[in-house]
Amino acid sequence: AEFYLRRIEEHKTLNAYLDVRPEATLAQAAEADRRIASGEAGPLTGIPVAHKDIFVTKEWASTAASKMLEGYMSPFDATVVRQLKDAGMVCLGKLNCDEFAMGSGNENSAFGKVHNPWDPNAVPGGSSGGSSSAVAAGLAPIATGTDTGGSIREPAAFTGVTGIKPTYGRPSRLGMIAFASSLDTAGLLGQSAEDCATVLGAMVGHDPWDSTSVDMPAEDFTRDLDKGVKGLRIGVPRQWMGEGLDSEVGAAIDEMLREYERQGAKIVDIDLPTARLGVPVYYVVACAEASSNLSRFDGVRYGHRAAEYTDIIDMMKRSRNEGFGSEPKRRIMIGTYVLSHGYYDAYYLKAQRVRRLIANEFHETFKSVDAIACPVTTGTAYDFGANADPVSAYLSDLYTVPASLAGLPGISMPCGFHSNGRPIGVQLLGEHFTEARLFGMAAAWQ
Ligand code: GLN
Numbered sequence: 348a349e350f351y352l353r354r355i356e357e358h359k360t361l362n363a364y365l366d367v368r369p370e371a372t373l374a375q376a377a378e379a380d381r382r383i384a385s386g387e388a389g390p391l392t393g394i395p396v397a398h399k400d401i402f403v404t405k406e407w408a409s410t411a412a413s414k415m416l417e418g419y420m421s422p423f424d425a426t427v428v429r430q431l432k433d434a435g436m437v438c439l440g441k442l443n444c445d446e447f448a449m450g451s452g453n454e455n456s457a458f459g460k461v462h463n464p465w466d467p468n469a470v471p472g473g474s475s476g477g478s479s480s481a482v483a484a485g486l487a488p489i490a491t492g493t494d495t496g497g498s499i500r501e502p503a504a505f506t507g508v509t510g511i512k513p514t515y516g517r518p519s520r521l522g523m524i525a526f527a528s529s530l531d532t533a534g535l536l537g538q539s540a541e542d543c544a545t546v547l548g549a550m551v552g553h554d555p556w557d558s559t560s561v562d563m564p565a566e567d568f569t570r571d572l573d574k575g576v577k578g579l580r581i582g583v584p585r586q587w588m589g590e591g592l593d594s595e596v597g598a599a600i601d602e603m604l605r606e607y608e609r610q611g612a613k614i615v616d617i618d619l620p621t622a623r624l625g626v627p628v629y630y631v632v633a634c635a636e637a638s639s640n641l642s643r644f645d646g647v648r649y650g651h652r653a654a655e656y657t658d659i660i661d662m663m664k665r666s667r668n669e670g671f672g673s674e675p676k677r678r679i680m681i682g683t684y685v686l687s688h689g690y691y692d693a694y695y696l697k698a699q700r701v702r703r704l705i706a707n708e709f710h711e712t713f714k715s716v717d718a719i720a721c722p723v724t725t726g727t728a729y730d731f732g733a734n735a736d737p738v739s740a741y742l743s744d745l746y747t748v749p750a751s752l753a754g755l756p757g758i759s760m761p762c763g764f765h766s767n768g769r770p771i772g773v774q775l776l777g778e779h780f781t782e783a784r785l786f787g788m789a790a791a792w793q
Contacts, residue, residue, distance in 0.1 A: 348376040348437050351395050355439065355486050361462045363471075363480040364397070367440035371406040375437040382435055391549055392435030397487040399478050400441040401448055402428050402533070403522045407438070411524040412456040413446045415650045415670030425522025426557070427491060427533045427550045434549040439487050442477030446672045447641065448493055448526045450474050451501055451740055452729070455674045460731060463506055465769055469728040472502025478536045479506040489537040489546055493523060495530045496629050497723070497747025500759035503536050504772020505728035507761045509789065510536045511543045514779045515754030516561040518547075519554035527636035528559075530629075530751050540758065540789035544568040547782065563780070571787025577611030579788065581775075582716035584619045587746075593726040599763045599771045600722060603792055607720075610791060615716055621708045624701050625749035630741050631685050631698035632752070638682025641675060677737060706753040713778040718788060720775055722746050723759045727769035750776045758785045760793065 352369050372395075379393035403409040403421035410416040424432065432438065445455040453461040453476025461476040463469040464484035471480040475492030479502035482490050492499040494512035503510030511534045518533035525531060533550065537543040548569070553562040583604065588597060604614050646652040646666030653665035671679070685694035712719065723746055734740045750757045755776050762773040777785045 348372050348395050348439065351439050351487060358484055358486055361464060361480050361484055361486070362459050363443055363461055363477045363484065363486055365400050365410060365412065365441050365443050365458055365477070366407045368407060372437060372439055375432070379435050379437055389435055391431070391546065394436050395439050395488055396431055396436045396546070397439040397442050397478070397481055397490045398428055399444050399475050399490065399492050401444060401493045401524050402491060403524065404428055404438070404441065407441045409441070409524070410458070411447045412444045412458055413670065413672065413675070414457045415644050416524075417457075417651065419649060421522070423522065426519035426554050428522065430550045430552070431546070442475075442481055442490060444477050445474035445674070447524065447637070447675050448474040448495055448498055449637070449674045449678060451497070451743060452731075452734055453477065453502070454731060455672060457672055463728050463769075465506065466728070468730050469769060470505065470731060472505035472728060474498040475502045475536060479503055479508055479510075482506070482508045482536050482538065489535060489542055492534055492536050494532050494534055494751065495527050496633060496751045497744050499534045499536060500723050500747050500757055500772070500774050503759040504723035504774075505770065507770030507772075508536050508538060509540055509543055509761070509793075510534065510759040511547060511782065511786075512750070512757045513547060513551065513782055514561075514756045516559045517551050517780070519557045519560050521554055521556045525640040527633040528640060529636060530633060532751075539793055540760065540786045541569065541572055544572060544783070544786040566783065568783050568786055571783045572790045574787045575610055576607050576788050576791045579612045579718065580615050580716045581607060581612050582615050582617035582712060582719045584617050584622070584719065584721055586618055587623060588722060591725045592722060593765070595765050596722055596724075596726060596771050600720065600773050603762050603773055604720060606792065617712055617716060617719065619708060619712065619749070621701070621704045622749035623745070625705060625752060626742055626745055628698045628701045628705065629744065629748035629752060630681070631694050632702060634678040634682035635686050635695050636682070637675070638679045638686065641671070641679055644670060646670075702752045705749055709749070709753045709755060710778070718775045718777045718781070718785060720773060723772040723774045727765045727767060727771060746774070755779060756782045756785060758789050760789045
């Protein structure tokens with residue numbers, strides 16, 4: 348813990364952390380020492396972890412990188428935070444992210460952008476950009492993240508680390524500041540599939556306080572790490588990987604597929620025609636849910652309250668206007684529009700129907716393949732400001748949102764470097780609850 352606290356201090360310019368409290372970290376480390384000395388230690392006891400600032404924490408401020416929640420102290424720990432603490436992990440602090448997890452480059456934080464350790468002019472990905480930057484720069488051995496439409500997988504790809512978005516419903520959402528509740532999934536960014544598999548085992552399990560938490564027995568996610576890929580069928584959606592894909596990213600993925608073939612996997616061509624509708628469906632559904640979730644920030648119960656106002660309506664208007672940045676405002680407007688009388692059927696209902704078709708298409712595909720390999724992004728990490736137009740930013744989520752809409756697990760892992768010096772990522776997607784197999788496949792490549 349002392350080692351990482353020192354590194355965090357030395358690499359402050361990355362702006363990966365939003366709240367660091369050494370005394371709280373060292374108290375948890377002392378408790379870990381006590382458990383180790385008294386023989387109560389488990390495999391994770393004493394290992395540091397940092398949390399995306401979407402998870403609420405009792406001992407560190409919880410802001411969702413929004414002015415709306417600046418300095419907010421939660422009365423409880425998110426379930427995931429509590430589970431990792433119970434396992435003996437030592438919290439290093441809270442990590443920067445896009446405001447309310449809305450974004451792809453961590454440029455939407457109210458507390459400043461996060462830098463990519465590979466190139467300070469490049470984004471670290473988003474929204475879990477503090478998590479990816481911290482892991483890539485060695486400011487935490489592993490970090491939590493959240494993935495609603497790609498926010499673990501894309502930053503992992505942009506920084507050359509491994510990210511796991513588990514099956515929706517597997518980790519608890521209690522204490523995750525809500526963006527789009529039917530999509531929000533907690534996960535991890537770490538240095539390897541093995542690290543992620545080991546820690547993920549401690550952050551799943553039924554949570555009666557989360558209505559969509561699945562009730563399944565605990566599982567050893569490390570069980571397939573040495574199994575290899577012999578006999579596995581890997582589907583590749585070639586038609587989807589054409590237009591707009593950087594040729595070096597495509598070539599890196601082909602190289603990986605050849606290696607899998609050498610190891611005995613079978614590469615199968617698949618088509619996912621409906622998945623290509625993922626972006627419009629995602630931005631209708633996610634904004635609709637965000638507009639509802641963010642209505643709780645009204646200046647009354649918690650969060651920012653305007654200093655001056657005339658009456659209660661004026662107080663709410665001013666508080667929301669001052670507290671939210673432009674991206675949450677844009678999404679509240681879009682979401683309110685698609686849910687409004689007269690547009691609900693045309694947009695929201697239609698999006699829900701296409702969402703079902705996308706999920707069905709994946710389930711059909713997984714009858715003939717064990718996993719799908721595809722890019723995470725069309726290119727590598729971009730320069731600050733290069734993806735500022737909201738429509739082009741939304742369109743760049745094409746490879747990550749379909750799996751989110753279907754609630755599938757996905758692992759994003761490093762796949763070499765581009766000639767521009769920035770890391771390339773690839774993702775493996777699986778049917779619900781096949782995380783262990785995905786970890787095994789990732790380990791066979793790593
Ligand atoms: N880039 C996507 C968005 O802006 C995904 C965000 C996320 O997964 N939290 O909504």
